[in-house]
Structure formats: structure tokens, C-alpha cells
Amino acid sequence: MELYCLEDFKVEFEKLKSKKSYKTIEQELIGYFFGKTPEQLYSGTRLNHSVDAPYIKKRLSGRGGYRVYFLLVIKNDSLYLMFIHPKTGPQGSDNITDESKAYLYKKVLACIQSKDLYKLTLDKPNTKIQFDRLDSV
């Protein structure tokens, strides 16, 4: 399965990764999303009732932890990471509003259509996520 993300996700991920409190975030994401089939990612809260393109909110890293919002497009074998935020720690925040969920949803569709996305791959020892803009891939 191919992994992509929105600019919003990349910005938030890099901000969190640089903080000591969230140093495990990269390993958490690699462990949960990479090398998985779509079926293995059918868990969490499905926000849009869709069977073919579920919009999912997932609790990551056990209790407290992070909330990740992503879209799975089954027929394209693609996953789009949209947003991430921690629940606890210095950058911890409440869950995003329904308006924000709708905004991200609309945005991911627009970004898929315009290919305004980053493609996610792993480096050789599979310990770091690499982000490449689609137009530069």
C-alpha cells in the first residue's frame, strides 16, 4: 500500500518530532502504518460511513497518546495521512471539532485531485520516514 500525506500532517509531525516529549512518534507511525494491508488498518473510529474510502480517526500509542486522522482509498491501495495531534504533554490538545474534520476531509480530496501531496517512504534501516513531494517524485 502507498502512503501519502497532506502538508498539515507533515508540519505537525515535524513539530512534534523535534520535542523531547514526543520522540517516539516516528517509531509509532512506522510501526502502525508501514507494511500493512488496508484490512489491517480497519480499526479506530470511522467518521464517514464509507466502505471503499473510510475516513478514520485512530488512537495511537496506547492510553493518552496521539490521534491520527487518515483516509484509506481501497481501490487505489492508498492511504492518506491528514492530521496528527497528541492528547497529552506540552502540545497536548482536545479532539478536533466536527468543522475541522469536515475541512480536512474536503482538503484531502482536493489534494488527491491536484496531487498536492507528499509520498512517504522509509530509509534503508527502516527507522526514518522520508517525505517526497509528489511533483518531485
Next chain:
Amino acid sequence: MENISHKSEIIDIFSNVRNFSFEEKKAPILNEERINALLDAILDFKTNLKGKTERIYSINERIEKITWFNNLDEESLMLLNDLISVAKDLRTSLIRQYIPMGYFRKKGIAKEEIKDFKNSIDELKESFEDLESVFFFLPKMPEFVETTTKLTLV
């Protein structure tokens, strides 16, 4: 007369010290019993709280799975509405139980268990709020529904 009075006073003090000495000899044993009883009570408290916390997490997980149900009819939606109401009620009761635990937490008693209990209550709130969003609020947002429709064409 004076000697008799002194003698009586000495006997009284002797008796007092004797009793005190005897009580104190027994005291360490009594204290140990009390400490053991206190430790048992803390252990019971921790065990009960852990059990309750796991039960809340299990409910949260089951509520989350409802969002994967397809084509719910009107009757099911009404049941969901009732479920959301009782879950809100449950959270209120649990928060009432959590508040007095602040005293224990400050004293360092069952700190981790109380923290996890609070987290499970927070996630319960998150679960029923998400359920409400998924089945009652997001489907009423035209922008959201439109995006779902357009996504089928991608």
C-alpha cells in the same frame, strides 16, 4: 500520714508506668496489624480501580466499533441516541468518584491507577462524542456529505 500519701503516689506512678510499659510492648504488634490493614485496603482499592478502568476501556472499544456498522435503520439510531445518553450519565457518575481521589493522588497512593482511571473516563467521553458526530452531526453537514460522494469518483 505524709509517708502514706507518698507511698500511695509512688504506687500510682508505678502502676501507671507498668501499664504504659505493658501497652507499649504490645503496641508494635498492634501498629503492624494496622499498617497491614491499611496496605490491604490500598491494594483492594487499586485492584477495584484497575478492574473498573479495564471495564471502561472495553466499553470504549465496543462503542468505537459501532462506527463500522453500515446502514443503520431509524430504530437502531434511536438506540444509539439512548446509548449516548446513558454513556454521558455513566461519565458523570465516574467523575464524581474520581474527584475525591485527588487526595490519594497527592499523597502518592495509587497514582498510576488513578491516572489511568481518569484517562479511561476521558476516552469514554471521546467515544460517545465521536459516536454522536458520526451518526448525528457529520451526516448533516452538506460539505462533509458532498466530499463522501465525490470520493467515490476518485
